[in-house]
Structures are given as structure tokens and as C-alpha cells.
Amino acid sequence: MAVINVTNGTQAILTIGANAVKATADTQATPGNAGGLVVPFVQDITVNATPGTVRYSTLDSTSSSAFTTVNENGLSLNLLVDETVMFGAGSNVNLAVQDGLFGVSKNKQEISFSVSFTGTGTTGDIFLSGRGFIGGLAPTASIDGAVWLSPVEIIVNGELTKTVES
Amino acid sequence: MTVRSDILTQLGTNLATHTNVKLSQELPWETGDNPLYLQNMKTVYVDEEQINVEQLYRTLDQSNVNSTVTTVNAYLSVDAKNQLSDINTVVANILLARNVISSTTDSASDYETDTEGDVITYTFEYNFTTI
Numbered sequence: 001m002a003v004i005n006v007t008n009g010t011q012a013i014l015t016i017g018a019n020a021v022k023a024t025a026d027t028q029a030t031p032g033n034a035g036g037l038v039v040p041f042v043q044d045i046t047v048n049a050t051p052g053t054v055r056y057s058t059l060d061s062t063s064s065s066a067f068t069t070v071n072e073n074g075l076s077l078n079l080l081v082d083e084t085v086m087f088g089a090g091s092n093v094n095l096a097v098q099d100g101l102f103g104v105s106k107n108k109q110e111i112s113f114s115v116s117f118t119g120t121g122t123t124g125d126i127f128l129s130g131r132g133f134i135g136g137l138a139p140t141a142s143i144d145g146a147v148w149l150s151p152v153e154i155i156v157n158g159e160l161t162k163t164v165e166s
Numbered sequence: 167m168t169v170r171s172d173i174l175t176q177l178g179t180n181l182a183t184h185t186n187v188k189l190s191q192e193l194p195w196e197t198g199d200n201p202l203y204l205q206n207m208k209t210v211y212v213d214e215e216q217i218n219v220e221q222l223y224r225t226l227d228q229s230n231v232n233s234t235v236t237t238v239n240a241y242l243s244v245d246a247k248n249q250l251s252d253i254n255t256v257v258a259n260i261l262l263a264r265n266v267i268s269s270t271t272d273s274a275s276d277y278e279t280d281t282e283g284d285v286i287t288y289t290f291e292y293n294f295t296t297i
Contacts, residue, residue: 009228042226080223080231146222146271146297147231 018095029112033118043081073156081148176266180259203241246286
């Protein structure tokens with residue numbers, strides 16, 4: 001057992017792919033893929049993997065019971081806004097690179113993503129992946145903050161998948 | 167251009183009408199245990215700038231954004247018994263020289279005085295924060 005140390009800059013990496021062909025987008029989003037959009041300047045990232053639940057009460061029990069429904073997954077992060085990553089770098093097979101986070105959010109383009117937990121390129125490295133939609137962009141700037149900051153959400157469409165690199 | 171040289175240039179402009187006050191391009195180095203501003207009264211000396219860099223934002227990919235605070239001190243000594251008639255304006259114009267530095271998130275200038283014998287020394291401090 002060991003905690004995952006994220007201080008050397010190579011763990012906790014968010015990679016995004018976007019293409020009309022979902023399999024292509026999935027490949028782009030694989031950690032370490034040259035065609036992926038590695039989101040820079042991330043301050044914090046949170047993976048939400050929550051099963052939906054419904055609570056109910058019965059007359060013969062003094063406490064409520066629950067059953068699970070579908071999983072509700074999502075990603076949230078805060079970042080310093082990079083001009084190219086936010087607004088796009090021009091024509092690219094990866095629409096996330098081409099249109100930027102703002103573009104794929106506005107276009108409601110489904111994206112593929114991965115979040116590396118222990119880095120990438122080494123056997124045993126773990127990442128979570130899935131598909132979803134980018135939302136929650138709210139860039140804000142102030143003279144005290146000095147740079148643009150923005151939250152980002154990925155509303156996951158479907159399940160998260162754990163992969164161990166081999 | 168350094169912050170010090172920009173301030174020196176601006177001080178030259180701001181003090182141009184104050185003919186009783188000179189501006190030195192030299193650092194206020196010491197000779198005979200006395201800094202130059204005590205030997206050459208009514209002359210403004212600007213010291214070398216001090217720079218302090220701190221992390222403003224830390225990121226997971228270590229692409230950190232730093233905040234740089236640059237501090238510059240300036241000195242002016244005058245006769246405490248016979249203050250310059252326009253000393254208030256001189257001080258105000260020295261303080262206003264901070265406006266020459268642009269693209270800062272914060273700029274400030276203040277001063278304090280120290281009287282020793284019949285000499286009053288004005289020590290000015292400029293602070294500039296940049297990203």
C-alpha cells in the first residue's frame with residue numbers, strides 16, 4: 001500500500017480526445033497518445049463516481065433503507081486558462097485541440113477522456129477513462145488573481161473504465 | 167530596462183522643475199562609513215532593486231505561475247534646520263515615480279524619515295508586483 005504522490009508533475013493528467021468517430025476519440029484520449037489534448041495548468045481535479053440511490057422507509061423499521069439506481073459519474077477541475085487549450089489551435093483531427101474546451105462545450109461535442117492516476121508509460125500505471133460532455137466553464141479574471149481561472153466539468157455519458165497499463 | 171533604471175528616468179522627469187534637488191545615477195554606496203546621500207545632501211540616490219519570487223499558483227503539471235515582487239529604495243537627505251521650501255512637492259513627485267512601471271498587479275510607494283543631528287533622511291520604498 002502506498003499513497004499516490006502527485007507532486008512531480010507527471011501524475012493526475014487529463015487527456016481529451018474528440019472526433020466524430022468515437023473509437024478515434026477514445027484512442028486520442030489514451031494517456032500518452034500524441035494526438036490527445038493534455039490539459040495543462042490544472043490546479044485540482046476530482047473524479048466523482050457515485051451510484052444513484054433511492055431511500056425508502058417502511059413501517060417495521062426505525063431507519064430508512066436504500067437501493068441503488070444507475071451510476072452518476074463526472075469530473076470536475078479548476079485550471080488556469082491557456083489560450084490555445086481554451087479556444088483551439090486550428091484544424092486538427094482531434095476536435096478538442098481544434099476547437100478548444102470552449103468550442104467543444106459550445107458545440108456539445110461528445111469527448112473521450114482519461115485521467116491518469118499514477119502517470120503513464122509504465123507497466124502498472126492506472127487510468128480511468130470514459131466519454132462525456134464538457135460544461136461548467138466559467139472563466140473569471142481579477143487584478144488580484146492576475147490570470148484567467150476557470151472551473152471545468154465533464155458530465156460523463158456512461159460508465160468510467162479503469163485500465164491498468166501493461 | 168530594469169525597474170531601477172525606469173524609476174531613475176521618471177525621477178529625472180518628475181524632479182526637473184526642482185532645481186534645488188539633484189538626481190544621481192550612482193548607487194548609494196558608502197565611503198568612510200557614510201552613504202553618499204549623507205555626504206551629498208539634496209541629492210536623490212536610487213539603490214539596487216531587490217527581487218522576491220513566490221509561487222502564485224501551483225498546478226498539477228508543475229507549470230507554476232510565479233509572482234515577482236520588486237523592491238527599490240531611494241534616499242534623500244536634507245538639512246533638518248532649513249528644510250527645502252518645496253520639500254512636500256519633491257516628496258510627492260518622488261513617490262509618483264512609481265507610475266512609470268506598468269503591467270503590475272500592485273504598485274506602491276511610501277517613505278519614512280530619520281533625523282540624526284541636523285540631517286533628515288527620507289527613505290523611499292517602491293514595491294511592484296508582477297506575474
